[in-house]
Amino acid sequence: MLSKRYRFHSRGGVRHTYQHGKTIRGSKISLVFAVNARSHQRFAVVVSKKVLKSAVGRNRIRRRIYEAIRLEHPNFKESLDYIFVIYSKEILTMDFEELRSLVHDLLIETKKI
Secondary structure (H helix, E strand, C coil), X not given: CCCHHHECCCHHHHHHHHHHCEEEECCCEEEEEXXXXXXXXXXXXXXXXXXXCCHHHHHHHHHHHHHHHHHHHHXXXXXXXXXXXXXXXXXXXXXXXXXXXXXXXXXXXXXXX
């Protein structure tokens, strides 16, 4: 699991990221990111009830994404806030290596913008 240090702790940071951030859209996931004033990154994963009605399924998707982030975030040192927005329930059954490469590709795209 991703360390508590690298997660959002209030809605204010999430709101700021949505209002001032830029968005990269993928096939199943979009990434909203914005510069923060901290010395480290922060991450959030949003899975709507429209994607999956079951809380168990939404939490499993969230845990899988957080694990992929945990494995990838040491490679990225910029102090940015990231919000991963999931809009496909296929993430639940996707192979983990494919999911990890999807997260990696989105994080790489942030360097280009």
